[in-house]
Amino acid sequence: TLFRSVTDIIHPDNITLAERSAQTIGLKVAGIDFITPDISRSWKEIGGGICEINASPGLRPHWIGNPERNVVTPIFNTIFPEGENGRIPIALITGSNGKTTTTRMVDHILRAAGHISGCVTTDGITINGEEILQGDVAGAGGAELVLREPTVTAASLESSRGGLLKRGIYTKKCDVAAILNVDNDHIGIDGIESLDQMASLKRNIIETATKKIILNAEDERCLKMSYDFPVEKVILFSMKQDAEGLKKHRNSGGTIVTLEQTKNKESIVIEVNGKTSKIIATDNIPATFKSLVRHNITNALAAAALGYGMEINLKTIAEGLKNFTPTLKDSSGRFNVIDDLPVRCLFEFAHNTPAIETTLKSIPNFTKKGSNICAFTCPGNRPDEHFDNFAKSFAGHFDKYICFERVEWRRGHKEGDISKRFAEALMKYGVSNDNIMQCPTQNEAMNVAANIAKTDDLIAIFGTDARYSLPQIRSAFKKLQTLLERM
The missing domain is CATH 3.90.190.20 (Mur ligase, C-terminal domain)
Structure with a gap:
């Protein structure tokens, strides 16, 4: 016959060479033209090599060579693994203040969890911690670059007011979304004339969350939004353990992230179904400068809540916060x-x-x-x-x-x-x-x-x-x- 199937007799060394060649040029599916005297023997032993790699391989020769073999299903299973929906975990973060630092903290938590994380802020884009672009890209443009990057397995995306106004929401769904606060910034610009209008704009972010919504219990507009969603979907955070909104949410069975003081040790804790679990002592988070920079504790509370909402375990959340330093590399321009x-x-x-x-x-x-x-x-x-x-x-x-x-x-x-x-x-x-x-x-x-x-x-x-x-x-x-x- 013109074509003969040799799939079952290819030597493992030849398979490895073909796989590495395809991976090197970024292809998940490739047609490899391999020249060798005997495909069942290693190229290391008898010589041979690759003369061509096709990005769009033809499947017809494989069907002709072995009509009984299912050629298509293994390819589809490689591209779309069973049980996966083709989406990656995404966190969206907005607010008036603290969103860049919180977004970066979440990025570190995702990387601690083993992800290749794409991070977008008003300072630029990083992929797995390496800066690939500088500048304010906290909107659709930056998000598109990260979400199209084939190596990225999770994303932490800052969503700025300007980005939302110019191009709106850039993803139909995300796993978790947070509004950190609604403060008096950019009021009177681009048609936003009041704090309520600003809150309405930022609310669009949390409408896309499929798993958890994270809101600041100390911000009256954030707290008001929390009442519009099922209590089990909302995580409230607050520096004040006895904040009125926090107590009401706790009593309704909601999840909260707050501070706990024990034996002169201040810790970030999470309360779920009445059970309190410690995440990390605040003085173990470098960005807090031994708990002296209080606003970065607030940011860490939000980041911890986002990490929990993405189903990351508490030990890994703590590791991510420990890895985040107040240096130019990790947190440029933020204290x-x-x-x-x-x-x-x-x-x-x-x-x-x-x-x-x-x-x-x-x-x-x-x-x-x-x-x-x-x-x-x-x-x-x-x-x-x-x-x-x-x-x-x-x-x-x-x-x-x-x-x-x-x-x-x-x-x-x-x-x-x-x-x-x-x-x-x-x-x-x-x-x-x-x-x-x-x-x-x-x-x-x-x-x-x-x-x-x-x-x-x-x-x-x-x-x-x-x-x-x-x-x-x-x-x-x-x-x-x-x-x-x-x-």
Whole structure:
């Protein structure tokens, strides 16, 4: 006959070579043209090799060679394994503040569970912890890149307000979804005029969850949403074990994630059907800086709830949170404390009033004996009252202020407009003009900060990504040191 089936006599070494060749070029199904004197003997023994790999192999020769063999079913079972639906576990995270850090924490939990995790945030995309794209892609564009990646086995996706407004929900279903909070940010922009409208926009995320919905029991709008879903589907989290919404949910048989204090040890715990289980002590989570950075404990509560909702065991959730560090690699721009410069520097992306006020509560734990210097900015497209509230939050917390602008954040403002508005607002709230400096660019602000700082001072930099501002201030200190050495 023209074709003869040799499937049952192929030597294992030849099978391995063919499989590895297909895997190398990323094919699950491939037609391998193998030249050898005897397919039943190893290519290592008698020679031979592959001359062609077909991405769309023809099956007809195999049917002709052995009409009794079922060729199609094994191929389908490889592509669509029995019991699987072709989907990967997906977590969607939204909110006004904390969503980037929470998304990254979930990414670490997924990787601790053995997944090749795709993570999308307003800072970029990582696949299995490796950055493949920088920039704000927390929407449909970033999600599509991750969900199309064939190696990804689970995804943690931040969903920003802008992404939802521009392209809406980008997946029909997800396993778990969380709304962390609904705060006063982006109100008055793009048609969102109230907190209730913002809550309605973010609610679209949790409507897609098939397993669990995670909500903040301390946020009145999140708590209100929880009543619209079956109690068994909702997981509430709260820093306060006795929060009213938490107690009601617990008494109704709902699952909660909260804090428990025992023998001077604070731990994240989960309560399911009246049974309390410890997940991890808060001081064992590096991002909390030994429990000093309280807002990252809140983020860890949400991440733990999301992990549990994805049916990951508590030990693995704890491992993921332990692996998440407040470094530039794991958590760029989110409370990064840098101590290898002449002066301690703290980088924090927070650029709305609630986030600023939350972060300021942790700042005293990191000050030294000297002065506290604050450099800050925010996007120029915020409503007028935002600039005033921003300055009001900062006033009185620092000794010196550097108001600066990011060129890409001017958004219609002329050079100097934003820094001037901040300076005027600071003076309105009692800050002396002598302690306020204005800079038209971020780089100039880093130079000014380095020049005015002294040993034991703290420089806190808000509204910037440390991946860019840290090299700038490092360069400024280096130039200053070179200048001093020449004097």
